[in-house]
Amino acid sequence: MYPTVRPRRLRRTAPIRRLVRETRLHPADLVLPVFLKQSLTEPAPLTSMPGVLQHTRDSLRRAAAEAVAAGVGGLMVFGVPSVRDAVGSQATDPAGILNLAMADLRAEVGPDTVLMADLCLDEFTDHGHCGVLTADGAVDNDATLLRYREMAVALAEAGSDMVGTSGMMDGQVGAVRDALDTTGHTDTAVFAYGAKYASAFYGPFREAVDSALQGDRRTYQQDPANRREAAREVALDVAEGADLIMVKPAMAYLDVLSDVAAATTVPVAAYQVSGEYAMIEAAAANGWIDRNRAIAETLTGIRRAGAQIVLTYWAAEVAAELSAGRDFS
Template sequence: MDTLRIRPRRLRASAGIRAMVRETVLDPADFIYPLFIVPGQNVKEEISVMPGTYHLSPDQAVIAAKEAYDLGIPAVLVFGLPEYKDEQGSSAWDSNSPVQQAVSLIKQALPELVVITDVCLCQYTSHGHCGMVENGKVDNDSSLDLLSCTAVSHAFAGADMVAPSDMMDGRVAAIRSALDERGFSHVGIMSYAAKYASAFYGPFRDAVDSAPQFGDRRTYQMDPANAREALREVALDIAEGADIIMVKPALAYLDIIRQVKDNFSLPVACYNVSGEYAMVKAAAANGWIDEKRTVLELLTSMKRAGADMIITYHALDAARWLRECNKA
């Protein structure tokens, strides 16, 4: 057979043909937009290490959430910076804390927007770890009640879903039981099932003042070298009652996203984390890359790898660019 009769370039000949045969289609409905909530009113301050993202007071968070919703983004993921910190992280479940206030206001203003809350203690503890510290070590089991209290407080505020990111063993089961016992069986759990001890979290830790005051998080977050362990973690979280499972970070773990997608039937989320975002912003600011093309290519790679939803700080810009492409 004359191999020149087979010409793959025929299917790349025009924008229309390329669109017809495109295997992976990115859409604003794929995105979840993170929000950083701080105490106060009328606060909107750009986060220097993450250009284009902001610290927002609860009232300003409503405006940002509406902007996302109007662009076709179906969900936000809410993080908080508290007014006070202590050894237990008790401000995490304080009904007057910024996260709880923001969730309530957003749901009142935008009842159809899905509000997901991050459940962890690192922003709220004086030591910066994701659980209770006893005798200089993060104690798994004593942390579970505190995480459960936090999740329940978010549900009372109106959260549609909670997302435990602490990586304590058994936290999904503990949170599921606590929610069910308080009448919140309808509130879902998006589990940070495969969360790696990554170098890509640096800007986020600056943004929420959550760097550990001693040691590191490698005794509870996953070793970046491990893949089979990720599947075990995912399986455990599913057995404990997770509704959506997450891989974090995304770019260096596209292989993990694909393995999770191929091995489990639950929806898969990935987190395009702060370091990934900051690298793109820095390179674009220096004129080294085309920001729009780079962002859309990276987000497409995550969806192509198997992610059903992508948590990304690029969400607003990407949604606008996709709308422009569709209009063209």
């Protein structure tokens, strides 16, 4: 009349649950995305992302030091210039804000963390697209690759350990890898956004980078309805020399993330994007969900689906709790 197999025995107490837990969060698995805005004299809070700032150079250095002390695995840096033009000239200027940021952070944290830079033109162009436009307003894939090559070299020379190719141009990984290798930056890794979807969840990010985008990016970012397409994109990136692969966004694409993790031998990351962050913060602020449990559950779910690395705006907070021996849940 009674069960002889009782799985609940392994859920009975917190220490037992901790002992048999299959997926664990660790500070080194977390990467903190950060924003640096050239025109600021004081850090500026983002209304759509409570707790996230647009930084000055000084405040970014402080935030980086705190995150590294908490044990995060790395920083992904986005720059917001004061001047934009059609080809994103500031992206390749050694005195451009993103290149200055990488040099600042290298001087601040030394070799103690992994410095990653977003390699894309959208923050730097006056039209807000990720590449150079043709006369009729379409994104010119191959002309954009030339700009990406120049940007990769500039970021490597500024101190980046990795460049995040997020523009979703065909051939971008191969172009960037070749540019880095032919200029002697053979140790600079390419963090390829292999599966990046045209998602509604990027909305708050547009505020974070003061996006000038008119229209959308559906001609180069992936259709959210497509799963198998991601396998093709990732295979091309790995063949072109990608050192790591990114899936973005994370939470609505866990099936894609699982597929990618099963199919590739390079490290796989997922980006818990701005809209995912904002939804949880908004629901928690209204008392609808338990904030910390929701954060821990989503991060664990992303790791469980196959991400070795998670980019999240909670990285420093969660890492600090985990490093102090507290279970963030």
